[in-house]
Amino acid sequence: xRVRTAYAVAAVMxxxxxxxxGAADMTKQASPFxxxxxxxxxxxxxxxxxGAQANVAVAQYLLEHKLxxxxxxxxxxxxPAWDALSQGRVDAILEDWGHPDQEKRYVDDKKTITRAGxxxxxxxxxxxxxxxxxxxxxxxxxxxxxxxYSSLFRTAESGSKGQLMDGSPSYVTNDKAxxxxxxxxxxxxxxxxxxxxxxxxxxxxKEKKPxxxxxxxxxxxxxxxxxxxxELPAYKEGCDADAAKVACAYPHSPLQKYLNTDFAKKGGKxxxxxxxxxxxxxxxxxxxxxxxxxxxxxADAAKKWVDNHPATWKAWLS
Numbered sequence: 001x002r003v004r005t006a007y008a009v010a011a012v013m014x015x016x017x018x019x020x021x022g023a024a025d026m027t028k029q030a031s032p033f034x035x036x037x038x039x040x041x042x043x044x045x046x047x048x049x050x051g052a053q054a055n056v057a058v059a060q061y062l063l064e065h066k067l068x069x070x071x072x073x074x075x076x077x078x079x080p081a082w083d084a085l086s087q088g089r090v091d092a093i094l095e096d097w098g099h100p101d102q103e104k105r106y107v108d109d110k111k112t113i114t115r116a117g118x119x120x121x122x123x124x125x126x127x128x129x130x131x132x133x134x135x136x137x138x139x140x141x142x143x144x145x146x147x148x149y150s151s152l153f154r155t156a157e158s159g160s161k162g163q164l165m166d167g168s169p170s171y172v173t174n175d176k177a178x179x180x181x182x183x184x185x186x187x188x189x190x191x192x193x194x195x196x197x198x199x200x201x202x203x204x205x206k207e208k209k210p211x212x213x214x215x216x217x218x219x220x221x222x223x224x225x226x227x228x229x230x231e232l233p234a235y236k237e238g239c240d241a242d243a244a245k246v247a248c249a250y251p252h253s254p255l256q257k258y259l260n261t262d263f264a265k266k267g268g269k270x271x272x273x274x275x276x277x278x279x280x281x282x283x284x285x286x287x288x289x290x291x292x293x294x295x296x297x298x299a300d301a302a303k304k305w306v307d308n309h310p311a312t313w314k315a316w317l318s
Contacts, residue, residue, distance in 0.1 A: 054287035057298035116257035120278040125250040158187040
């Protein structure tokens with residue numbers, strides 16, 4: 001139930017950028033090599049959450065070390081990334097959590113963006129509480145009981161209401177509408193980025209304090225801080241069509257890849273490789289954990305994964 005979507009680097013991705021979930025749009029800093037005919041260069045859009053960075057790190061490593069391309073990366077927030085891709089400022093988006101309006105505009109109508117298949121990972125946004133809290137209050141996992149426990153989640157930022165912690169305002173989120181439409185005594189408070197949100201959750205967990213958070217899977221943090229999803233009203237097709245009236249859970253979203261249409265046609269081995277790039281939630285979490293928790297550079301994490309999984313990536317090059 002976590003569509004929230006969730007999501008840089010300029011030449012080489014840095015762990016410090018994990019804090020950039022809400023980073024400013026950088027489409028104007030697009031690579032001059034993007035969509036350059038005949039150039040052995042690929043420009044990838046990279047979002048600020050670590051799962052998306054893991055995709056780009058592995059794709060970049062293989063493009064550079066196995067196919068001989070130079071890879072440039074540009075940080076772009078989710079919706080502006082579609083504009084950048086359509087205009088050829090970037091060549092590919094490797095993890096999209098679902099933007100039907102953008103897909104209709106650029107893929108179906110303008111045809112400036114081409115579908116490149118599924119990433120192999122299913123994304124889910126939802127509301128989560130720490131599992132240690134569920135052991136104390138088993139009924140807290142039903143949204144109908146949240147008001148009964150709102151006082152547990154009060155913070156300086158939420159005042160007299162319970163705090164529902166979100167990451168970046170740039171993510172896909174229906175949380176303000178959900179709080180209003182479900183008549184919940186909660187205040188949505190944005191941490192500002194995935195990294196800031198993780199820091200807060202880890203601190204709460206260390207002190208065994210209650211917290212309610214917008215979160216998503218796949219995500220490596222579940223291995224460090226066990227969390228249980230709060231059951232929201234069941235998702236039904238179209239229940240989120242009107243953003244102001246949303247009163248249902250987030251859908252499960254098979255994450256998708258997209259290419260600039262000219263690049264899809266003329267990008268040669270790089271375009272073919274990115275179309276075939278497909279891995280599992282476990283693969284992504286393995287690389288994400290190395291980057292975010294073990295403090296490896298994205299390049300080193302990608303190399304380690306590549307060294308350990310030749311059977312998987314060799315199929316992408318065939």
